[in-house]
Amino acid sequence: MAREYTLDRYRNFGIMAHIDAGKTTTTERILYYTGKSHKIGEVHDGAAT
Numbered sequence: 001m002a003r004e005y006t007l008d009r010y011r012n013f014g015i016m017a018h019i020d021a022g023k024t025t026t027t028e029r030i031l032y033y034t035g036k037s038h039k040i041g042e043v044h045d046g047a048a049t
Helices: 021-031
Strands: none
Touching: none
């Protein structure tokens, strides 16, 4: 399968923090505001991706 984008369009990064520091919440917002997710999931509702 051919790539949709060239490799210069990809960015990889990691998020490290202590437990309950908001890593999943931050990731949900990043995915939503970059258009990769259509809704923001909430951890306490069990709706995070």
